[in-house]
Amino acid sequence: MDSDFTSFSEMIQGLFDPQFTFDYSNVESWTSMQTLIVVSALDEHYDVLLSHEELKKAKKLEDLYAILLQKLG
Amino acid sequence: MAVFSVSNAKIVGISAVVPKNEVSNLDLEGMSQQDIDLLIKTTGIEKRRIANHDTKASDLCLAATEKLMAELKWEKEEIEILIFVTQTPDFPIPGTSMILQEKLGLPKTCMSLDINQGCAGYVYGLSVLSSMMSASKLKKGLLLVGDTITKILQQGDNSTVPIFSDAGSATAIEFDLKAEEMHFNLQTDGSKYDAILQEKGQKMKMRGHEIFTFGLKEVSPNIAGLLNHSQKTIEDVDFFIFHQANKLLNESIGKKMDIPLEKAPMTLGKYGNTSCATIPITIVSELQNEVSNKKLNLLLSGFGVGLSWGSAFVHISDIQCPELIEI
Numbered sequence: 230m231d232s233d234f235t236s237f238s239e240m241i242q243g244l245f246d247p248q249f250t251f252d253y254s255n256v257e258s259w260t261s262m263q264t265l266i267v268v269s270a271l272d273e274h275y276d277v278l279l280s281h282e283e284l285k286k287a288k289k290l291e292d293l294y295a296i297l298l299q300k301l302g
Numbered sequence: 303m304a305v306f307s308v309s310n311a312k313i314v315g316i317s318a319v320v321p322k323n324e325v326s327n328l329d330l331e332g333m334s335q336q337d338i339d340l341l342i343k344t345t346g347i348e349k350r351r352i353a354n355h356d357t358k359a360s361d362l363c364l365a366a367t368e369k370l371m372a373e374l375k376w377e378k379e380e381i382e383i384l385i386f387v388t389q390t391p392d393f394p395i396p397g398t399s400m401i402l403q404e405k406l407g408l409p410k411t412c413m414s415l416d417i418n419q420g421c422a423g424y425v426y427g428l429s430v431l432s433s434m435m436s437a438s439k440l441k442k443g444l445l446l447v448g449d450t451i452t453k454i455l456q457q458g459d460n461s462t463v464p465i466f467s468d469a470g471s472a473t474a475i476e477f478d479l480k481a482e483e484m485h486f487n488l489q490t491d492g493s494k495y496d497a498i499l500q501e502k503g504q505k506m507k508m509r510g511h512e513i514f515t516f517g518l519k520e521v522s523p524n525i526a527g528l529l530n531h532s533q534k535t536i537e538d539v540d541f542f543i544f545h546q547a548n549k550l551l552n553e554s555i556g557k558k559m560d561i562p563l564e565k566a567p568m569t570l571g572k573y574g575n576t577s578c579a580t581i582p583i584t585i586v587s588e589l590q591n592e593v594s595n596k597k598l599n600l601l602l603s604g605f606g607v608g609l610s611w612g613s614a615f616v617h618i619s620d621i622q623c624p625e626l627i628e629i
Binding site: 249250251260261262263264265266268269272273278279280281284 | 336337340341344345461509510511512514515518519548550551554557558
């Protein structure tokens with residue numbers, strides 16, 4: 230589980246230009262564009278589509294990962 | 303299922319018009335430079351065209367039609383049907399197609415019809431016009447598709463203002479017994495009608511996340527259904543002309559379907575999301591030489607407000623396609 234989360238976290242981090250100054254692990258702070266980038270990546274990597282309401286439930290990356298696992302069943 | 307084929311109708315010309323007035327997303331107010339950079343990178347939209355106060359969608363389509371009819375050397379008296387697709391009509395009542403019939407000087411024997419459609423409007427309009435012409439043996443018809451959507455945006459709304467742009471287009475169709483069949487796959491989900499909504503007396507609002515996930519979920523199966531119906535493959539398609547809403551979305555759809563990037567031209571950077579006009583704008587802007595001189599199979603895919611979405615497989619052969627017009 231831990232290593233899976235590490236891979237997930239690295240994948241999310243890799244989506245963003247390192248020059249952008251923002252805390253990628255703080256899901257609550259994501260802008261709409263950052264959210265779309267992640268939603269697209271989750272669809273590509275996990276075949277899971279997250280709604281706006283589902284994303285709103287996540288404050289941190291760990292929460293988002295838990296939602297993802299729940300969707301994956 | 304609304305999956306069907308249309309015989310005896312052929313596209314013979316496409317023209318498109320944008321307003322001269324160009325604005326840049328680099329100049330957006332109320333956003334940090336980092337957010338602007340990410341917006342441009344994600345949506346692909348750097349520049350947009352904004353019609354001036356007095357220019358309506360019908361004016362843009364009128365200019366596109368006059369140019370196309372001159373190139374085709376069509377006589378006004380020959381036109382038997384005109385369809386105007388828009389969400390920004392001149393007036394709530396009457397329909398704008400009647401006003402265009404008069405402004406174009408078309409005869410009273412020409413039928414005119416408005417269709418209220420947005421992102422999928424070009425595909426829907428093409429299906430209605432070609433079907434009517436095929437069924438009724440109408441010889442020459444015009445499909446005018448355009449919006450001045452920027453007029454219904456709330457200034458400062460960063461979910462819509464940096465995205466939308468204005469444009470008009472005209473497509474000429476002829477009845478032709480030798481025409482290759484067009485194929486269509488049209489769909490609707492009215493349960494999400496309010497994902498893009500303009501209520502009476504208000505500006506248009508959009509839930510971008512919902513539209514984005516809808517596109518990711520629905521577009522590729524729709525296209526797969528169309529290809530299956532028409533017994534074609536991805537390899538049979540020379541170019542995929544997607545509705546231009548968001549670069550990331552179009553790239554994601556392309557990846558899902560293994561569509562090479564070079565087969566899916568984009569105009570988002572130059573013209574933004576011109577609502578129902580994105581497909582003809584992309585054909586005229588990016589494929590003018592190809593459609594004017596070659597035989598091509600095009601797959602057109604529109605998706606958005608409604609929710610409505612649809613795709614069309616059409617054969618194009620040496621059509622009239624004048625350069626993109628600026629007015």
